[in-house]
Amino acid sequence: MRNDVRTLEWTGDGLRLLDQTVLPGRVEYVVARDVDTLVDAIRRLVVRGAPALGVAGAFGVAVAVLQAAREGWDDAALDAAVARVREARPTAVNLAAGVDRVLPFAVEGAGAVAAEAQALLDEDVRGNRAIGAFGADWILKRVGDRPLRVLTHCNAGALATAGWGTALGVVRELHERGRVEIVYVDETRPLLQGARLTAWELDRAGIPCVVQADAAAPSTILRGLADVAVIGADRIAANGDAANKIGSVGVALACHAAGIPFVVAAPWSTVDPALADGDGVPIEERPAGEIVTWGGTRTAPDGVAAFNPAFDVTPARLVTALVTETGVLEVSAGATPGRLRA
Numbered sequence: 001m002r003n004d005v006r007t008l009e010w011t012g013d014g015l016r017l018l019d020q021t022v023l024p025g026r027v028e029y030v031v032a033r034d035v036d037t038l039v040d041a042i043r044r045l046v047v048r049g050a051p052a053l054g055v056a057g058a059f060g061v062a063v064a065v066l067q068a069a070r071e072g073w074d075d076a077a078l079d080a081a082v083a084r085v086r087e088a089r090p091t092a093v094n095l096a097a098g099v100d101r102v103l104p105f106a107v108e109g110a111g112a113v114a115a116e117a118q119a120l121l122d123e124d125v126r127g128n129r130a131i132g133a134f135g136a137d138w139i140l141k142r143v144g145d146r147p148l149r150v151l152t153h154c155n156a157g158a159l160a161t162a163g164w165g166t167a168l169g170v171v172r173e174l175h176e177r178g179r180v181e182i183v184y185v186d187e188t189r190p191l192l193q194g195a196r197l198t199a200w201e202l203d204r205a206g207i208p209c210v211v212q213a214d215a216a217a218p219s220t221i222l223r224g225l226a227d228v229a230v231i232g233a234d235r236i237a238a239n240g241d242a243a244n245k246i247g248s249v250g251v252a253l254a255c256h257a258a259g260i261p262f263v264v265a266a267p268w269s270t271v272d273p274a275l276a277d278g279d280g281v282p283i284e285e286r287p288a289g290e291i292v293t294w295g296g297t298r299t300a301p302d303g304v305a306a307f308n309p310a311f312d313v314t315p316a317r318l319v320t321a322l323v324t325e326t327g328v329l330e331v332s333a334g335a336t337p338g339r340l341r342a
């Protein structure tokens with residue numbers, strides 16, 4: 001992605017966030033100088049994506065420390081504010097991990113916290129580049145060294161990270177090597193991260209893509225129109241079960257049926273070693289209005305409720321490969337994160 005927009009940036013007294021709720025139509029920013037603004041931005045998906053949430057959570061501690069000094073909070077009030085940031089969304093393990101990583105620096109002040117958060121941001125970008133390279137190497141070796149037809153779901157690009165992207169980092173690397181024929185972009189209802197965000201990133205990068213209905217993904221795969229699926233993750237259990245945007249498990253099932261690789265691209269910070277398997281992943285349920293409202297108009301009859309789980313869990317047996325910043329684990333063949341990190 002051209003570097004003229006940054007997903008998130010520390011301003012010295014707040015966190016400037018690219019407002020992803022108004023993309024691709026408008027490029028606007030939200031600056032969070034207090035905890036309420038940051039928590040709202042996380043919950044509304046102004047900032048979103050597991051690694052980006054980790055960095056936002058880390059800088060969120062600096063925001064809380066500065067606000068505590070401004071408003072004369074005691075330790076209990078500061079602790080409560082930090083907990084609100086940490087718990088703003090439940091599924092992506094990175095958010096809590098980002099907060100926990102910088103918390104020990106709070107005693108030294110907001111500057112020390114922000115410096116550690118910046119280190120996390122810089123590590124994420126470097127890690128994404130490595131994920132891109134490892135992922136492209138593995139895919140070209142497994143599928144064939146030729147221009148490929150890639151399918152992706154949701155947005156795991158620069159907008160979901162501190163820069164470059166995880167799944168889209170792999171796509172960018174393949175494109176740089178001249179190995180992308182087309183990318184099938186699942187629109188990713190209900191919030192359309194694919195149509196609005198992934199398509200925006202790929203278009204700006206000059207990567208050929210088409211947007212499709214989520215319901216088209218299994219058919220695209222079973223018709224042999226895609227060579228590989230590459231997606232991100234929000235929490236990966238020790239056994240390799242991978243939580244990601246709702247609809248991911250359908251893509252994985254179709255890949256398994258069609259015999260093409262289902263590739264999860266994620267940094268080690270998205271692996272939750274304390275979680276034995278995917279049964280324990282907290283699945284965020286979001287407001288019904290996201291499902292039964294279209295263009296400001298209610299779709300389903302007023303008396304009909306909605307079920308809006310924002311994530312699903314793909315079992316490890318369907319995960320052909322997990323691409324991390326240190327290499328590739330062939331999960332369905334038994335190379336699970338827990339074994340590697342044990």
Ligand SMILES: CSC[C@H]1O[C@H](OP(=O)(O)O)[C@H](O)[C@@H]1O
Nearest residue numbers: 048049050154156160232244245
């Ligand atoms: C690189 S992680 C991106 C990951 O996060 C997204 O969820 P959300 O848009 O709700 O934050 C989705 O699961 C992506 O795959």
